[in-house]
Amino acid sequence: MKKYLFIVPLTPSDYLTPLRKELFNLFISALRHQTYSNWQALLIGEEDKEDGNIIYRKIGGKTKEVKLIYANEYLSSLSEKPDYLIRLDDDDHVFAEDHFSAL
Secondary structure, eight states, X not given: OXXXXXXXXXXXXXXXXXXXXXXXXXXXXXXXXXXOOOEEEEEEESOOEEETTEEEEEOSOOSXXXXXXXXXXXXXXXXXXXXXXXXXXXXXXXXXXXXXXXX
């Protein structure tokens, strides 16, 4: 079974518009409703928590570059590497529930 890791630098709360918030909610809902279970999402932003397959990590920097450097360090620290790395923004995609099952 292939393992997927989503890397998502989150938009700082200072820059969130109502539209971006709604797009983020659609994005998270699509991830949570996946029928394929061997995935993780690393959301890098302003809070630390875990919610099922979704890991939120708080870091000091707000720029996308700083968040992606953190993601690279996180990936390097994993003992078991994912088969696929998918880099998205928090307003990018809405997936079908069976999107990854079909791959």
